[in-house]
Amino acid sequence: MKKAPAQAFVDGVLTIEGEPLVEVRRSSIHGRGVFARRTIAAGTPILEYLGERIDDAEARVRYAETSGKKVTYLLRVDARTSIDGAVGGSAARFVNHGCLPSCELLLHKKRVFLITRRRVRPEEELTFDYHLVVRGDVDLETARKAAPCKCGARRCRGTMLNDDRPVRR
Numbered sequence: 001m002k003k004a005p006a007q008a009f010v011d012g013v014l015t016i017e018g019e020p021l022v023e024v025r026r027s028s029i030h031g032r033g034v035f036a037r038r039t040i041a042a043g044t045p046i047l048e049y050l051g052e053r054i055d056d057a058e059a060r061v062r063y064a065e066t067s068g069k070k071v072t073y074l075l076r077v078d079a080r081t082s083i084d085g086a087v088g089g090s091a092a093r094f095v096n097h098g099c100l101p102s103c104e105l106l107l108h109k110k111r112v113f114l115i116t117r118r119r120v121r122p123e124e125e126l127t128f129d130y131h132l133v134v135r136g137d138v139d140l141e142t143a144r145k146a147a148p149c150k151c152g153a154r155r156c157r158g159t160m161l162n163d164d165r166p167v168r169r
């Protein structure tokens with residue numbers, strides 16, 4: 001009988017027989033991105049979002065510190081917990097936003113995984129929808145422009161924000 005290939009997460013990246021499924025490279029969307037090294041089936045948990053787990057108060061402090069800078073690696077897990085991928089993070093923090101994404105986040109026992117929504121081709125850049133929302137009294141149109149999207153999808157929203165409130169003009 002053929003043995004199933006050995007799978008393991010190494011530094012938050014799924015590897016099969018010691019070969020990581022993805023790698024970090026320069027991206028045409030933004031900065032660095034994560035790319036498939038082989039065909040990946042739909043429903044595969046490819047990456048785990050690693051980093052320091054912090055409470056909501058600390059997340060607000062760090063978010064305020066990073067505002068103005070282009071990049072933040074804070075990921076909200078639930079109302080109480082966020083993961084700061086800038087501290088001990090995995091390759092998952094480099095996955096760019098896409099409006100028609102190949103991946104989505106999966107919460108499993110308080111751990112966050114990136115799972116494929118469809119088959120991914122070799123060399124394809126992985127994306128997920130950041131679903132950014134505005135907190136507090138911030139002008140929506142300003143916020144949308146502050147988080148532009150260049151994912152290149154045919155129905156690109158033009159912003160990483162996904163907030164259904166009407167635009168104030």
Ligand SMILES: [Zn+2]
Binds near residue numbers: 098100151157
């Ligand atoms: Zn887009």
